[in-house]
Amino acid sequence: MDIVTAQEMYERDQVAIESTGIDGKMLMESAGRSAADDLEPRIKREDQIIVLIGAGNNGGDGFVIARTLLNRGYKVEAWQVVPDEKISGDAEAHRNIFENSGFELKKFSRMEEFLPSLYQAAVIIDAMLGIGVEGRLRSPLAEIVEKANEHEALRLAIDLPTGLPAGEGVHDFDAFNADYTTIIEAPKVSVFLQHTTPYYGEWSVVEIGLPVKKLPEVKRYLWSVKDVKQTMPKRVSHSHKGKHGKGVMAGGSYYMPGSIAMAARAALRSGTGLLTIATAESIIPSVTSYVQEATFSGLAEKEGMITGQATPELSKYDGAAIGMGLGRHEEAGGLVLHMLQECKGPLLIDADGLYALKSMLNALKNRSLPTVLTPHPGEFAYLTGVPIQEILQSPFRLSREFASAYGVHLVLKGPYTIITAPDGEQRVDMTGNAGLAKGGSGDVLSGVLFGMMLQSENILNALSNGCVIHGSTADFLIQEEHSKTDLLASDLVEGLSRTFRTFSAPSKA
Numbered sequence: 001m002d003i004v005t006a007q008e009m010y011e012r013d014q015v016a017i018e019s020t021g022i023d024g025k026m027l028m029e030s031a032g033r034s035a036a037d038d039l040e041p042r043i044k045r046e047d048q049i050i051v052l053i054g055a056g057n058n059g060g061d062g063f064v065i066a067r068t069l070l071n072r073g074y075k076v077e078a079w080q081v082v083p084d085e086k087i088s089g090d091a092e093a094h095r096n097i098f099e100n101s102g103f104e105l106k107k108f109s110r111m112e113e114f115l116p117s118l119y120q121a122a123v124i125i126d127a128m129l130g131i132g133v134e135g136r137l138r139s140p141l142a143e144i145v146e147k148a149n150e151h152e153a154l155r156l157a158i159d160l161p162t163g164l165p166a167g168e169g170v171h172d173f174d175a176f177n178a179d180y181t182t183i184i185e186a187p188k189v190s191v192f193l194q195h196t197t198p199y200y201g202e203w204s205v206v207e208i209g210l211p212v213k214k215l216p217e218v219k220r221y222l223w224s225v226k227d228v229k230q231t232m233p234k235r236v237s238h239s240h241k242g243k244h245g246k247g248v249m250a251g252g253s254y255y256m257p258g259s260i261a262m263a264a265r266a267a268l269r270s271g272t273g274l275l276t277i278a279t280a281e282s283i284i285p286s287v288t289s290y291v292q293e294a295t296f297s298g299l300a301e302k303e304g305m306i307t308g309q310a311t312p313e314l315s316k317y318d319g320a321a322i323g324m325g326l327g328r329h330e331e332a333g334g335l336v337l338h339m340l341q342e343c344k345g346p347l348l349i350d351a352d353g354l355y356a357l358k359s360m361l362n363a364l365k366n367r368s369l370p371t372v373l374t375p376h377p378g379e380f381a382y383l384t385g386v387p388i389q390e391i392l393q394s395p396f397r398l399s400r401e402f403a404s405a406y407g408v409h410l411v412l413k414g415p416y417t418i419i420t421a422p423d424g425e426q427r428v429d430m431t432g433n434a435g436l437a438k439g440g441s442g443d444v445l446s447g448v449l450f451g452m453m454l455q456s457e458n459i460l461n462a463l464s465n466g467c468v469i470h471g472s473t474a475d476f477l478i479q480e481e482h483s484k485t486d487l488l489a490s491d492l493v494e495g496l497s498r499t500f501r502t503f504s505a506p507s508k509a
């Protein structure tokens, strides 16, 4: 499913109108009726409903919703919260249809007159502003939103909660605080930002009949389980283990043997054919007891950490991963540089590997093969020097700038993980839950991503699939034997089996 900015949404509407002859009034009718259908299961016959209608086309949707619900017998008061002359075009046409249908339209003039209606409502439907919002809310919308947010009622928003920016990078706003939002046609970028997502409440998307074949391409896509099922590499029955990737994973230290162990086991559970763990010699016995299927390459160590002189043999591997449990010591830099220069396949750098990478970012540009970086926002802030708050407010733009500047695939982890290819194409993974906010789940993700990278030539698909598989595993586990509190990273590793069984395409004989 595409994810759009306001500008991209306007372009889509324009293309629909110009290429098919469908007109704005038809789209508005379709939007309003689809939204009413979507909201209906959330409201009850006896509920007093108030529909708040603004000046633009979002308000136009509101006229259609109010009419549809009134026609269906619901108790609805429709309030136009802007002066008559503000309403024009398609919205005006739908106001006429509303009034010509014999329904009363109330008009806001003074707060004292309006508040009793607001306060007797059990359900508020917000059709005041959508993607056309500019700047902070003006009067009287600002006050209406404030009162609506204070009033205990079910708050439902149409397309966007009023006042919320559709795009990223805006932090100065007041907005309707919705319990649920019916999004028209495509989720907007602000659905996926930490500071704006709470305003949407739960949400779903209704389609309004835009011509799918004619729509301009958007390089931002919500990657779902359906996409995973369609793009998972098939394992054929006569396959040989060498065909599924021979990888080497470097990392681990005396004080963090679990990171590399879990990453390695996750890579194997994700289909890696042969895996070598290059790690500090002293921890091989403890790691091997958890990952019996791996082979080992013992690296020289100092105080329990791999030294900068350690240079694992890379030429016989299809790809490499580095960083998990490596430790943040100066010498790690030598190892990371060695991997950047000598790895002749896809290379994944995570965790402590990212810290070491900071001083050699330009070396990324010399690699012609895919390099994947998997930072969380704190690590990305460290790599870019951009404050973390700014990253959280503009993750799409900053990811794209970084991926393009250094020619890397970037997996920016979070409740909504954003995966960006060097050409700027982006995918969002929204699977997973708070049970993942624990030490070790990033290591498991790296293992899964590495396994997927070794088995697919399409790195962007491999990463998108890996993220959804990891998050869905956490989701399955808390629906069944675990809770968000007790879920451990090692549970995820074992849980992968069930996810792969569910997601894998049927194998060919």
Ligand SMILES: NC(=O)C1=CN([C@@H]2O[C@H](COP(=O)(O)OP(=O)(O)OC[C@H]3O[C@@H](n4cnc5c(N)ncnc54)[C@H](OP(=O)(O)O)[C@@H]3O)[C@@H](O)[C@H]2O)[C@@H](O)CC1
Residues within 6 Å of the ligand: 010, 013, 024, 027, 028, 031, 032, 054, 055, 056, 057, 058, 059, 060, 061, 086, 128, 129, 130, 131, 132, 133, 134, 135, 136, 137, 138, 139, 141, 158, 159, 160, 184, 208
């Ligand atoms: N064909 C389509 O495009 C379709 C679009 N659809 C729907 O239309 C929505 C987009 O419609 P839109 O472009 O009219 O914008 P929208 O958000 O309704 O309001 C803009 C108005 O708000 C006002 N305003 C702005 N900022 C403000 C502020 N801070 N504080 C106060 N007021 C402010 C501004 O008024 P003015 O500045 O003139 O006072 C302007 O007139 C979209 O979200 C979807 O729901 C569907 O029907 C499907 C077909």
Ligand SMILES: [K+]
Residues within 6 Å of the ligand: 058, 126, 127, 128, 129, 130, 157, 158, 159, 160, 161, 162
């Ligand atoms: K709205």
